[in-house]
Amino acid sequence: MPSRAMAASLAGDAKEYPGKLTLYVFLTCAVAATGGLIIGYDIGISGGVTSMDTFLEKFFPSVYHKEQMAHGSSSQYCKFDSQLLTAFTSSLYLAALVASFFVASVARTFGRKWCMFGGGVSFLAGAALNGAAQNVAMLIVGRILLGVGVGFAGLSIPIYLSEMAPPRLRGTLNIGLQLMITVGIFSANLVNYGAAKIRGGWGWRPWPPRAGAKSPPRIRGTSDVADEYGDLAAATEVSDTVKRPWRDILERRYRPQLTMAVLIPFFQQLTVIMFYAPVLFKTIGLGGDAALLTAVITGLVNIVATFVPIATVDKLGRRKLFFQGGAQMFVCQGGPGHRSPPPWIRLCILVFICVNVAGFAWSWGPLGILVPSEIFPLEIRPAGQGINVAVNMLCTFAVAQAFLPMLCHMRSGLFYFFGGWVLLMTAFVVLFLPETKYVPIEKMTVVLTTHWFWGSFVADQDSHAQVGHGEVDVATGKLKQMIV
Numbered sequence: 001m002p003s004r005a006m007a008a009s010l011a012g013d014a015k016e017y018p019g020k021l022t023l024y025v026f027l028t029c030a031v032a033a034t035g036g037l038i039i040g041y042d043i044g045i046s047g048g049v050t051s052m053d054t055f056l057e058k059f060f061p062s063v064y065h066k067e068q069m070a071h072g073s074s075s076q077y078c079k080f081d082s083q084l085l086t087a088f089t090s091s092l093y094l095a096a097l098v099a100s101f102f103v104a105s106v107a108r109t110f111g112r113k114w115c116m117f118g119g120g121v122s123f124l125a126g127a128a129l130n131g132a133a134q135n136v137a138m139l140i141v142g143r144i145l146l147g148v149g150v151g152f153a154g155l156s157i158p159i160y161l162s163e164m165a166p167p168r169l170r171g172t173l174n175i176g177l178q179l180m181i182t183v184g185i186f187s188a189n190l191v192n193y194g195a196a197k198i199r200g201g202w203g204w205r206p207w208p209p210r211a212g213a214k215s216p217p218r219i220r221g222t223s224d225v226a227d228e229y230g231d232l233a234a235a236t237e238v239s240d241t242v243k244r245p246w247r248d249i250l251e252r253r254y255r256p257q258l259t260m261a262v263l264i265p266f267f268q269q270l271t272v273i274m275f276y277a278p279v280l281f282k283t284i285g286l287g288g289d290a291a292l293l294t295a296v297i298t299g300l301v302n303i304v305a306t307f308v309p310i311a312t313v314d315k316l317g318r319r320k321l322f323f324q325g326g327a328q329m330f331v332c333q334g335g336p337g338h339r340s341p342p343p344w345i346r347l348c349i350l351v352f353i354c355v356n357v358a359g360f361a362w363s364w365g366p367l368g369i370l371v372p373s374e375i376f377p378l379e380i381r382p383a384g385q386g387i388n389v390a391v392n393m394l395c396t397f398a399v400a401q402a403f404l405p406m407l408c409h410m411r412s413g414l415f416y417f418f419g420g421w422v423l424l425m426t427a428f429v430v431l432f433l434p435e436t437k438y439v440p441i442e443k444m445t446v447v448l449t450t451h452w453f454w455g456s457f458v459a460d461q462d463s464h465a466q467v468g469h470g471e472v473d474v475a476t477g478k479l480k481q482m483i484v
Contacts, residue, residue: 032160033176035116035153042146048192052183057135060085084106084136089365090400091140095147096154097393103155104386108245119152147393154389158373159381165353167440170311171370174423178366179306186299193296211420245383252442254384256454257375260433261384265392268368269399270418271329271360275451294350301354305361317437318367319429325363327424332356333419337454364425372431 049055054063063082107115114328127146133139157177165173249258309321334353376384406414434447448454 001424005039009468012341021166021173025164025166026173029161029164029173029176031165032116032157033180035119035157036177036180037184037187038120039150039153040181040186041188042092042150042184043181044185044188044295045192046092048188050085050089052192052195059088059133059139086404087145087402088136088139090397092147093145093393093397093400095144096151097147097390097397099148099151100155100386100389103152103389104245104382106152107156107159107379107382107385111164115152115156115158115209119149119156121149122146122152123149127214132328149223151389151393154392155385159385159422161458162370162373162441169442170374171318172310174370174373175306175310175313177368178369179303179310179362181304182299182306182361182365186296186303187300189296194291207462216467245380247382249383252375253458254380255457256448257333257377257380257384257453259386261388262370262391263370263425264368265388266395267421267428269392269395270362270421270425271356271364274297281377297350298354298357301357302361302365305358308368310360312362313367313370314437317435318371319433319435320362320434322429323363323426325359325361326422327430328359329356329364330419330422333358333415333422344462372435374436375444378442390468 053064060082063085066082105113121146126142126147126149129142130139131146133142152324158174161177162170248254289418313321332355372388403414406417409415432453435449436444436453439447444456448458449455
């Protein structure tokens, strides 16, 4: 970690700390990860209610009437093209974007725990307002409060999980957040499907790791924590001297982390199948209930597929999952490009979409959260995660604003447009993303020093990290030498 290197005169003695996964850490991470439920629930619920006729008739009557009159090919693609409807959807992400800029200061000053608490309170207030909404203005204000909650949770939870987890299990525990997001999406899909059948039109209403260092044996399950505690204390001392993290993060030595914090969420949000699944299913001729049911199917695929990275991310590494998932999504982008197909083609499209969702669920979905949360040194970690969340929400806002109009004008060509982006982001992983498995979060900079491109941006350090009784080549993540 850069701060440790500065504090210890570039000692270059990167090693994994002793310890194991304790019940305390497991339960703490499990509880923190449940914050993903609110993020996933909102992703699923917003896409579902905007396809419900009763919701559209009450709040967006022009869209409802356009949908009822849609018979031709152009109308099928354009029936959801409404700026007011997209404003309702995207207002949450704009609010989360704004919130991310001040949440970083809250996380740095008061800790990750109170950020998560504040996010939950804000989300509850927004959900209550949306449930009681009588007009579009109430809907949008409620969405803004939901967005503030998502901003708090999206910044604090990933770095909390990465900081609490032992290095060898950091990926597994961090992806618990993505698992909860998928459970939230699936729950929302089930609620949408069941609530759509409610008569009367009412169906749519539906402490931080730094403080924990005071008791490290409880966290790591061993009393041999002197090295980790010393590194954490040194990192904390350096972190406390940094008064302007938002400015310091622009320095050349942090350029690799900053680039990944910007590009990874940017690329991640260019995979929109899950976000607009019910709408997409309606454009190929499925009825409202059938569209919601197929969204339930894709949501279930999303949950099951998320167990793949939980089991493999700390064995195979981040790069292999990124590459495999990206290739899988690229192949499947051509699947949805059909208009009013016969039933057998609709089934094939559903299969393509499910395979696409599975590829996202074991690559860009969880790893888009994991990698940015583990690469920043402590002194700029909240600011770095704040930028990551801000870019994520800005891109989600842009996609939410542009997707329906683009669907209207580009029709099936839209999926080939996004397929090109999937190809580009997979190439970025191959060329510029170093492997970070096994490397302690406090020693992450040693990964960058050996990279063919990023090595020129950071100080020269030892290119190997000691892990347990062996030595890891941080460029590949492979155990090279056993020490007896």
